[in-house]
Amino acid sequence: MTVKVRIAPSPTGNLHVGTARTALFNWLYARHHGGEFILRIEDTDLERSKPEFERDIIDGLTWLGLHWDNGVLYRQSEHVATYRSHLQRLLDEGKAFWREFTTDEKAALAADGRTPRDSIICLKEPDDTSIMFDDVIRGRIEVNARRDVGIVSLAKDLDTPLYNFAVVIDDLEMGITDVIRGEDHISNTPKQLLIYRALGATPPRFAHLPLILGPDRSKLSKRHGAVSMTEYRKDYLPEAMMDFLAHLGHTYPEEIMTPEALIAGFELANVHKSGAVFDARKLDWMNAQYLKRMSPSAFKSLVGHPELDDAAVPIMTERLERLSSVDTFSYLWEEPRYEADLLRWKGDDRARTLKALSEVALLADRAALTQDDLDMLAADHFDGTKGSVYWPLRVALSGLDKSAGPMDILAVIGPERARERILTAISKLQ
RNA sequence: GGCCCUGUCGUCUAGUCUGGCCUAGGACACCGGAUUUUCAUUCCGGUAACACGGGUUCAAAUCCCGUCGGGGCUACCA
Numbered sequence: 139m140t141v142k143v144r145i146a147p148s149p150t151g152n153l154h155v156g157t158a159r160t161a162l163f164n165w166l167y168a169r170h171h172g173g174e175f176i177l178r179i180e181d182t183d184l185e186r187s188k189p190e191f192e193r194d195i196i197d198g199l200t201w202l203g204l205h206w207d208n209g210v211l212y213r214q215s216e217h218v219a220t221y222r223s224h225l226q227r228l229l230d231e232g233k234a235f236w237r238e239f240t241t242d243e244k245a246a247l248a249a250d251g252r253t254p255r256d257s258i259i260c261l262k263e264p265d266d267t268s269i270m271f272d273d274v275i276r277g278r279i280e281v282n283a284r285r286d287v288g289i290v291s292l293a294k295d296l297d298t299p300l301y302n303f304a305v306v307i308d309d310l311e312m313g314i315t316d317v318i319r320g321e322d323h324i325s326n327t328p329k330q331l332l333i334y335r336a337l338g339a340t341p342p343r344f345a346h347l348p349l350i351l352g353p354d355r356s357k358l359s360k361r362h363g364a365v366s367m368t369e370y371r372k373d374y375l376p377e378a379m380m381d382f383l384a385h386l387g388h389t390y391p392e393e394i395m396t397p398e399a400l401i402a403g404f405e406l407a408n409v410h411k412s413g414a415v416f417d418a419r420k421l422d423w424m425n426a427q428y429l430k431r432m433s434p435s436a437f438k439s440l441v442g443h444p445e446l447d448d449a450a451v452p453i454m455t456e457r458l459e460r461l462s463s464v465d466t467f468s469y470l471w472e473e474p475r476y477e478a479d480l481l482r483w484k485g486d487d488r489a490r491t492l493k494a495l496s497e498v499a500l501l502a503d504r505a506a507l508t509q510d511d512l513d514m515l516a517a518d519h520f521d522g523t524k525g526s527v528y529w530p531l532r533v534a535l536s537g538l539d540k541s542a543g544p545m546d547i548l549a550v551i552g553p554e555r556a557r558e559r560i561l562t563a564i565s566k567l568q
Numbered sequence: 569g570g571c572c573c574u575g576u577c578g579u580c581u582a583g584u585c586u587g588g589c590c591u592a593g594g595a596c597a598c599c600g601g602a603u604u605u606u607c608a609u610u611c612c613g614g615u616a617a618c619a620c621g622g623g624u625u626c627a628a629a630u631c632c633c634g635u636c637g638g639g640g641c642u643a644c645c646a
Contacts, residue, residue, distance in 0.1 A: 148646045183645055239644080247644070258644050276573070286571050294644055301646050325572060325641040346573085353579090355638060385580065385595095393580095393595055410581085413639065417579050420596045430609085456609045483605075516605090528605030540607035 141173025142315045145199075145206075146305065148180040149191035152366035153198035155416065156320060156350045156358055159383045163347055164318045165204045166384065166404040176312060177206035179213045182304050187215075198367035202376050203397065212312070214304050221299040224307055224337065225259060225292065233336040234261055234292055258300075261290040261336055269328045274316075274345035274406045281328050290329045302326055306333045309342060318345045318406075321413070322357070345406050348387045349413040358416055373460035378425040386414040394427050422459040429455045443471055449549040453542040466538075470550050473559070474537020478566040483529035491530050492567045494520065498531050499560050506553055509545055534563035 145161035147153070168175035177199065181187035199206070228234035237260040239247075247254040264283035272278050281287060292303040299307070305326075309317060324346050334341040352362030359365060370379060377397065384390065384400045389408040392399070429437065434448040437455060441464045450470050458464060468474075482491045497519060501511050512527050520526040532544040535556060541547070548556045 146646090150646070180646065186645070243644090250643095252644075255644065273573095279572075281571070291644065298644090300644075305646090320640090321573065322640055323646095326646095328572095348574085349640075351639080357640070382580095387580090389581070391582095412574050414581090415579060417596070420580065423596055452609085457607070512605090523605090525605045530605095532605065536606095538607085542607075543605075 139315060141168055141171040142176065142313055143168050143173065143318055144176035144178050144309070144312065144314055145204075146178040146180045146308070146319075147195050148183065148186075149188055149195060150183060150186040151191055152194040152368050154358075154365050155367060155370070155383070156365075157195075158198060158202060158204075158367050158379075159350055159386060160318065160320055160347060161199055161204050162202065162380060162383050163388070163404075163409070166401055167316065167318060167406065168207075169401040170404045173315070174207045175204070176208045176314070177211065178308060178312070179211060180301070180304065181213055181215045182299055182301060184215065184298075194366070194368060198371075201367070201371055202380055212308075214299070214308065217308070217311075218297050218299075220311060221293065221304060221307055222296050225296055225299070225303070228261075228292070228336055229259065232262070234259055236260075237289065237291075255294065258291050259293045259295070261292060261332055263289050264332055269331050271327060271331060271341070271344055273324075273327075274343055275409050276324075276346060276411055279324065279327070283328070283332065287328045287332060290332055292333070302329050303333060306330050306337070306339075310334075310337070310339055314342050316343045316345060318347065321346045321349050345409070348410050350386060351413040351415045353415060355413065355415065357413075362416075372462045374421065374425045375428045375461075378421070378428040381428075382421045382424050386416070394424065425461075426455075426459045429458055446470060447550045447552075449546065453546050453550065457542075467542075469536040469538065469541065469547065473562075474535070476533065476537035478563075480537075480539060481530045481533045481563055481567060483523075483525040486526055486530075488567055490520075490526060492564065494527050494530050495534060495560060495564050495567070498527065499557070499564065502553065502557050502560060507545075507548060507556070512544075530563065531560070534560050 143164040145157070145164050147157050147161075165175045167173075177196075179192055179195075181192070196211075225234070229236075236257045238257045239254060244254040264287060266282065266284045268280055269283045269287065270278060270280035290302060291300055293299040308314075327344055327346075331341055350358045352358045354362075364370065380397060381395055381400070384395070384404075385393070387410045388404070389410070390400070390403055395403070432440070432455070434451040435444070437451050438444045438446050441454070441461070443450070450467075453470065454464065454467050457467075481495070482488065494515075497515055498507070498512070501507055501515065512531070513524065516522060516524045516527045528544060532541060532547070533539070535544050535547040535551070536542070551559075
């Protein structure tokens with residue numbers, strides 16, 4: 139049987155990194171086995187589901203490069219008839235029943251600010267039997283149906299299915315072969331198994347992924363900072379993000395791997411059992427690695443400056459980790475602004491700085507500046523102190539205390555603009 | 569509290585199934601050095617872990633038992 143997996147996010151928030159990672163593992167698994175990867179929108183919670191969140195999830199998944207095989211989106215809300223018929227059948231067969239709430243339960247709910255209803259549809263209370271499954275990642279998991287699971291709620295009414303029920307019906311209807319999801323769903327699995335049993339259906343295989351953790355080792359959430367993919371898009375390359383996420387909880391032989399290699403090497407057997415902390419610094423490093431490997435033209439258009447000379451590319455890629463910091467290189471495309479005092483190298487006074495810059499300007503007037511010219515200038519007139527020449531020139535060109543070297547900048551902006559900047563620096567000192 | 573999952577450097581991890589090649593390897597981060605006009609890149613080097621306690625064994629990170637720790641779930645959310 140060919141493999142068919144799904145990612146089933148609920149559009150009650152933007153695409154969470156944890157959901158993205160689960161999606162990635164499902165995708166990797168499907169592609170590795172030549173199977174299908176389905177996107178299913180779990181919008182049974184009508185109140186919290188929002189179209190803009192659905193949009194964000196779709197955009198995020200697309201950005202990451204995770205393409206699903208069902209062209210038309212499957213939304214649970216569009217399949218009420220299916221849930222209804224299964225629900226009715228379960229009711230008719232006496233496997234499910236309308237469970238009345240006690241006044242106490244209703245009071246508790248009302249106190250919570252919610253409008254309680256009189257009854258919901260539940261599965262008949264299970265027998266005192268053990269219910270078990272062999273998790274592909276964790277091995278056998280076994281619990282007592284009556285004591286540990288109890289009564290499973292299925293739907294608020296015939297047209298309003300609840301999560302556990304909708305998931306089972308959809309997975310069944312779609313022919314999902316492997317359910318690969320977060321560890322936080324382990325405790326839902328016995329409930330769903332009970333539903334499969336009531337339906338007389340064969341459950342799929344289950345594989346529970348370790349959670350992505352925050353620095354304090356609890357499930358990654360908003361209080362840890364950015365958790366939505368959207369927030370990462372402005373800083374990272376999708377291939378870097380994919381690579382990073384793929385390594386969280388899965389063993390791979392290399393740090394930097396192409397999507398093809400990730401697919402080829404993906405094995406549920408190599409998925410870990412314990413959670414992994416999301417380390418943004420490693421993501422930064424990976425991103426930097428991918429940036430360095432980009433072609434000059436691709437990089438230039440990525441950062442929005444296709445007009446730049448190719449020489450600008452290594453200047454940026456050698457220093458850039460997060461895309462949003464690209465403005466620190468603005469001196470490559472616009473005139474720098476700075477205070478005159480920044481031009482002075484260490485103990486040098488204004489006169490000496492002015493002299494250095496003037497000599498450089500003279501040199502630049504005669505011919506294209508070379509490193510040899512500058513070295514000679516330093517040796518002849520500044521007792522060998524290269525800094526006295528290089529520093530003012532570099533600041534004149536970049537306007538910053540930290541930047542690429544003057545010769546590198548010169549190669550990007552050209553001799554004309556360089557000369558103008560040197561002249562500007564000289565006038566600042568006068 | 570109950571049920572379930574889990575435990576190798578600060579972090580991601582190799583090694584655990586099939587005990588010896590592990591005086592525990594790699595990567596990120598960090599520290600130091602080389603190159604050097606600043607920053608960065610690059611290259612060298614370094615600090616740093618088998619949660620703890622028993623047991624089995626000639627030999628245990630690896631097997632067994634216990635303890636402790638961390639996490640998840642505990643909805644008329646998903």
